[in-house]
Amino acid sequence: MKNRIIRANFFRRDPIICARELIGAHLIWGKCVGKIVETEAYLEHDDEACHTFSRASARAFIERHKPGAAYIYFSYGAHWMLNVLVKGKTNGFVLFRAVEPLRGIELMKKRRKIDDERGLCSGPGKLTQAFDITNRHHEMNLCMDPLHCFAYGDDTVRVVADERIGISRSAHHAWRFTERGSKFVSRRVKL
DNA sequence: TTCGTGATAGAG
DNA sequence: TCTATCACGAAG
Numbered sequence: 001m002k003n004r005i006i007r008a009n010f011f012r013r014d015p016i017i018c019a020r021e022l023i024g025a026h027l028i029w030g031k032c033v034g035k036i037v038e039t040e041a042y043l044e045h046d047d048e049a050c051h052t053f054s055r056a057s058a059r060a061f062i063e064r065h066k067p068g069a070a071y072i073y074f075s076y077g078a079h080w081m082l083n084v085l086v087k088g089k090t091n092g093f094v095l096f097r098a099v100e101p102l103r104g105i106e107l108m109k110k111r112r113k114i115d116d117e118r119g120l121c122s123g124p125g126k127l128t129q130a131f132d133i134t135n136r137h138h139e140m141n142l143c144m145d146p147l148h149c150f151a152y153g154d155d156t157v158r159v160v161a162d163e164r165i166g167i168s169r170s171a172h173h174a175w176r177f178t179e180r181g182s183k184f185v186s187r188r189v190k191l
Numbered sequence: 192t193t194c195g196t197g198a199t200a201g202a203g
Numbered sequence: 204t205c206t207a208t209c210a211c212g213a214a215g
Binding site (some may be wrong): 006042050051054075076081083097127168186 | 209210211
């Protein structure tokens with residue numbers, strides 16, 4: 001299997017397009033690889049759920065970094081969240097919510113302290129724990145290093161869009177994307 | 192369904 | 204300083 005790294009130009013487009021197209025792509029992180037099955041898009045402007053709405057640090061991050069940079073933050077006192085910076089005509093982030101484990105599964109099980117493969121990466125906090133992603137990767141360029149990058153994967157997946165999860169503001173947009181029928185998503189798609 | 196967790200930001 | 208809020212997860 002030959003993995004082609006997704007380069008910076010990919011992230012110079014609309015965050016919603018990027019979030020959708022990243023479904024089926026591979027997340028490569030050291031010895032671990034997963035197929036991305038769930039993402040969400042957040043927009044710098046007119047999106048109250050985006051960090052840029054209330055956090056100056058998020059706005060500064062966009063200002064100072066190039067598309068493809070990792071935006072990682074700590075949430076609820078326990079979990080790291082992995083996002084990638086997107087700068088097209090509209091700027092924003094893509095949050096990675098779930099992947100299907102492909103390689104490094106034993107390592108993921110050890111880090112997660114569970115055996116069930118479906119629960120290894122089925123949530124944004126679980127995913128970062130399984131892949132050992134923390135703030136030490138914050139600001140990292142994810143378009144260069146073959147051990148910390150995205151790669152083109154399964155481009156035949158069918159993608160479903162529905163509402164984002166776990167937010168209270170601007171919750172009506174259908175900016176969550178999942179692979180249709182995947183058993184590795186964090187929460188079942190609403191019917 | 193509930194509850195712990197700690198960073199962040201806004202109010203006082 | 205105090206408090207509300209939160210892009211969550213695990214236990215029950």
